[in-house]
Amino acid sequence: MAKLTVEDLELKGKKVLMRVDFNVPLKEVDGQQEVANDNRIVAALPSIKYVLSQGGRAVLFSHLGRIKSEDDKPALSMKPVAQRLADLLGQPVTFVPAIEGPELEDSINKLEDGQVLIFENTRYADVVDGEVVKRESKNDPDLGAYWASLGDVFVNDAFGTAHRSHASNAGIAANVAQTAAGYLMEKEIKFLGGAVENPERPFVAIIGGAKVSDKITIIQNLLEKADKVIVGGGMAYTFAAAKGEKIGNSLYEEDKVELAKQLIADAGEKLVLPVDAVAADKFANDADSYVAEGDIKDGYMGLDIGPKSVELFKSVLAGAKTVVWNGPMGVFEMDNFAKGTLAIGEELVNVTENGATTIVGGGDSTAAVQQLGVADKLSHISTGGGASLEYLEGKTLPGIAAISEK
Template sequence: MAKLTVEDLPLEGKKVLMRVDFNVPIKDGVVGDDNRIVAALPTIKYVIDHGGRAVLFSHLGRIKKEEDKPGLSMRPVAERLSNLINKPVTFVPVTEGKQLEDAIDNMKNGEILLVQNTRYEDVKDGEYVKRESGNDPELGKYWASLGDVFVNDAFGTAHRKHASNVGIATNMPGKAAAGYLMEKEIKFLGDAVDNPERPFVAILGGAKVSDKIGVIDNLLEKADKIIIGGGMAYTFYAAKGIKIGNSLVEKDKIDVAKQILDKAGDKLVLPIDNVVADKFNNDADSKVVEGDIDDGWMALDIGPKTVKLYEDVLKDAKTVVWNGPMGVFEMPNFAKGTLEIGKFLGTLTDATTIVGGGDSTAAVKELGVADKLTHISTGGGASLTYLEGQELPGIAAISEK
């Protein structure tokens, strides 16, 4: 790729500002899932091993009022990072001012400092001002002034234009680089979308067609097949005149679905049978039906014949991108379709397999097949934006080689 990477930067003795994605679940002051912290370790280690002073920035949750701040402090993240990297991590409980500046100035080579949640800047004096998430130019300039070089390793926020990614990078021309995680995401998603080994199959699930219209449109030009699952399948059913009973439908998107079907021809693959239930509940009465879905019943998962059909489409694929569940994955009785597809992807040893999005990622981890896949994307929204063929501001702001 044509972007600077962390290995292109001078690091010895430098204050290295790093945007990481430590937006992790915290309960009772303890980090739940530390996958995102683990994902950033290779870049952090590279920086400190090469004599850099790592100054880490991340957001955590959404902050819209002062009362949100105490529960969204980065302190527990600093503690978990320290355990994982087996080194002290200095936590600075503020996002600007003398305390932060002095702490950074006092760092020695190879040390790590974590700045307080960047979204603390979204609320000032009780007002919701969105300085971080609105990319306030003065804030980006201030943060950039604290360091010598910048490394962006937060793909999960690359589709957002924030002060801590785009703001810092634009104020450090020629000194803003991609970390290892960002570089890996750009490589795998970029190659999948722009230069895939064929056949290239995309699997798109989730509730709403509206969330994926841009992705479907872009991938129709690039993919050999697009498999559709999840609630959005039934807006396509409605567009085809198939009865959907009480299934989820976006009535205002039926015409769009018709246009996609006309454009797609046989590229778009829809479910041929469904697991339907009499109510939206894990313990509801359920059955498998083909074709029309009667009133009073709603489709909550793909059926066994559809699983077989999708496996047949996938079995010869050389590139697979998967984003979104096949059914109501959070209900165990309607998670089977998602899990079966995840399990099958783990058998495709000759294919490049890329998974993005919370439920898809959860499925492959639950099955224990995550290590058999080529790449698990750390950013659901960012990977979707990439699959839509849109520019990601966080990546665009990284300096060119």
């Protein structure tokens, strides 16, 4: 997929509309809102700095949270985000507390080369005069056209919203001659898109998390594309039930057991399931626990993969050239049930060092590799939760589809 990138654009003197993903957590400090975690802002800095270095005038915009009423707006303003960006860039950032109108237009027109402006939360457009209208979230064509009119070129660097057709991505793109990917978007397309469309083999996918229903389309898509699909986490107990094993009080989806049976039958040796589990008598870190091989005792529930499963999964990963991981192997938030997830993270470092491309597909998996401190030792950590999932499902993402081909 050869998409236009920010480096393909002539930027000097241009008003560069940039959709970024600054949907960051906020915290209150001395009565003021501040950014609690700036990872997403930091991730967008390369694209912003490139635009500024080329003499572009950066007009940044993002959503922040969900706006369901007028009361939601004050706590979800982009103002603290603009302040944090200014700190990170080491230069002033103009904040405009509006999403349309003369104040915004005048401020953009006054920008000089190398200057930055952020306007207000795009989802302010979802509630107007107390009425829920979802102009942003439902891609109101007039809003997309208006925002497009504010600049000369459009750069989309917000992979986290690429699975949504919103006015601030697809709407603007429909009204400009060319849309380019920023560095962050380009990297997501390269790694996640490459893994789905043209992986170097052997290609191993690791799918975890609680429910089969959440990941069934991903599992089905990856069983067609990958050489091996490892399944762990809570969803593994639905597969265990499908094999006729006793699973005690483990989380499982009774209505998905027949589907799991069908997947096991269709996939054969391509599907790799746990062979043991760390089972506990309650959902707590101080629970009584033991390693169950096969059946789990009544009154106990599986909360992590066991040591034999770890070794099995490591043997499958050995020699892999492409690995995609989405979802933890157990309740990694509790130290006593984090060993399986952390062992997978450590093994991914090993296969990366041996030349494999390793991709972590957002969400809890990202939290796990950050907890382990190995995020910088893997090939790519995706910035998009829902977008990563839909990309792995093989879906067309509107935000990516709207980027111009080279």
